[in-house]
Amino acid sequence: MAIKVILIFFCYIFASTLNAGHPLWEYSQRDIKANNASHPLAKRWATINPNLGTFHLWPDKTVRFVFEDKKSKQALGPWIVAAMEIWYAAGLPRDFKMTEVSEKTMKKERANVLVVKFTTKPALYATPAIPPKDEKNGIKGPTMLLNIRNDVGMLDIGANIAHEIGHVFGLLHEHQIPAFWGTPGHSESLFKFNCENLQDYQKVTKGLSASEIEKACTDRATAIKLRFSASEYLPIRSTIMRTPRVPAVPTADDVDWDSIMIYPSGSGAASPDGTGPENDLRKSVLLKANGDKIKPNLAPSDQDVNALITLYDVKFNTPQPKLLNDPSHPDYSKFKEESSKNTKC
Numbered sequence: 613m614a615i616k617v618i619l620i621f622f623c624y625i626f627a628s629t630l631n632a633g634h635p636l637w638e639y640s641q642r643d644i645k646a647n648n649a650s651h652p653l654a655k656r657w658a659t660i661n662p663n664l665g666t667f668h669l670w671p672d673k674t675v676r677f678v679f680e681d682k683k684s685k686q687a688l689g690p691w692i693v694a695a696m697e698i699w700y701a702a703g704l705p706r707d708f709k710m711t712e713v714s715e716k717t718m719k720k721e722r723a724n725v726l727v728v729k730f731t732t733k734p735a736l737y738a739t740p741a742i743p744p745k746d747e748k749n750g751i752k753g754p755t756m757l758l759n760i761r762n763d764v765g766m767l768d769i770g771a772n773i774a775h776e777i778g779h780v781f782g783l784l785h786e787h788q789i790p791a792f793w794g795t796p797g798h799s800e801s802l803f804k805f806n807c808e809n810l811q812d813y814q815k816v817t818k819g820l821s822a823s824e825i826e827k828a829c830t831d832r833a834t835a836i837k838l839r840f841s842a843s844e845y846l847p848i849r850s851t852i853m854r855t856p857r858v859p860a861v862p863t864a865d866d867v868d869w870d871s872i873m874i875y876p877s878g879s880g881a882a883s884p885d886g887t888g889p890e891n892d893l894r895k896s897v898l899l900k901a902n903g904d905k906i907k908p909n910l911a912p913s914d915q916d917v918n919a920l921i922t923l924y925d926v927k928f929n930t931p932q933p934k935l936l937n938d939p940s941h942p943d944y945s946k947f948k949e950e951s952s953k954n955t956k957c
Contacts, residue, residue: 657868657919658784660740661854667782668742673924675710675780677726677756678718684730688758688773692728695773702912704920708781726754726780734764734811734883736772738779756780763883766876766908767892775872778916782923786874787898790847791858792867799861802901805829807842809895811882816840841880845898856922869906870913877905 660667670676679685692710700706718725724742738756745752756776765772787803794801807813807829816838817825827834828842835843859866868874878894887893898906 657871657915658786658789658848658853658855658873659919659923660782660784661852662741662782662923663854664851666744666852667740669782669924670742673705673708673781675726675754676713676717676721676724677710677728677754678713678715680727680729684728687730687760688728691758691760691769691773692777694770695777698770698774698911699777699917703914703917704912708920708924710777722753724753726756729755729757731757731759732761733759734761735759736765736776738776740779740784741782754780762889763887765879766872766910767878767887767889768908768910771872771908771910774912778873778912778920781920783873783916783919784848784853785844786868786871787845788848788853789855789858790849790853791855791860791862793847795861800901802862802864802867804899804901804903805845806895806897806899809881809897810841811880812841844880845875864900864902868913868915869900870909871916872909872912873916874906874909876908 660669662669679688696710699708713725718727723745735757736759739751739754742754743751756779758773758776760769762769766775791799792802817828820828828838828840829835830846832843832846832848835841835846875898877896877899878892880897881894884893896905900906
């Protein structure tokens with residue numbers, strides 16, 4: 613992985629745009645299949661629901677963005693390129709692009725331009741697709757906060773940024789699909805959630821009663837109000853999430869454990885000194901129901917790629933043109949009249 617990133621860094625020096633010089637992949641030539649599955653589309657995915665009109669997809673599958681400042685561009689520029697190459701290597705068509713625009717354009721069209729910010733803190737964040745304005749919470753438009761640390765998230769800088777780019781294009785967390793958390797009296801959760809191992813658990817729960825802590829660790833709406841990171845794990849029980857083909861009673865085989873959009877077990881926990889790619893010293897926050905750890909995924913799965921292809925193909929599908937023999941066509945009457953005059957071949 614390190615060698616690949618170095619090579620991409622050299623490519624970045626000679627590249628003038630993020631999408632320069634690359635042929636487009638043909639969607640029709642790609643077979644939609646699932647990782648480690650015996651039949652097509654066995655796995656599921658989670659995306660925004662663009663039909664609600666709340667979150668919007670990027671026109672022409674192109675994310676227009678600016679860096680917050682020179683420091684952000686210097687630190688993150690090569691990594692944005694590297695992370696997009698990770699997606700392309702996984703099979704994402706190259707007509708999915710990230711294109712840098714001017715600060716002037718951003719100020720004029722802030723609601724539709726992604727602002728990329730750099731931090732040295734162990735924080736990673738991205739608004740899904742093009743979000744609605746939320747002045748109360750300081751959201752004026754698409755935003756992505758990134759670090760270049762290898763002791764958080766996937767324990768890999770490129771994979772962490774690729775995960776956030778997944779959000780930017782419209783993907784949501786695999787582990788937040790509500791059906792995977794079970795239904796009382798019908799099915800069991802496919803995850804074990806150790807809420808107390810979250811890095812901000814002590815800070816958030818200080819002064820709360822036992823019942824309030826329980827609710828903060830089980831109810832996403834409550835976690836959001838408390839600005840508690842548990843909200844990034846708990847199921848999204850809202851129509852904002854679209855989850856095609858998820859059965860009413862899913863099993864562990866229905867989870868795409870290879871998805872770059874699923875948190876590894878240590879994500880969200882404190883990172884003791886010495887934590888890194890070869891030595892994960894973090895406590896486990898999210899586990900499989902049987903107690904097994906969820907491994908970091910360094911690249912998108914087939915289903916992650918298929919999710920974006922499907923999401924944008926549906927949204928930007930060109931409507932079928934109306935034919936002259938269609939009664940709803942504005943020139944149908946003229947067509948009818950002319951065709952009656954020319955009945956002989």
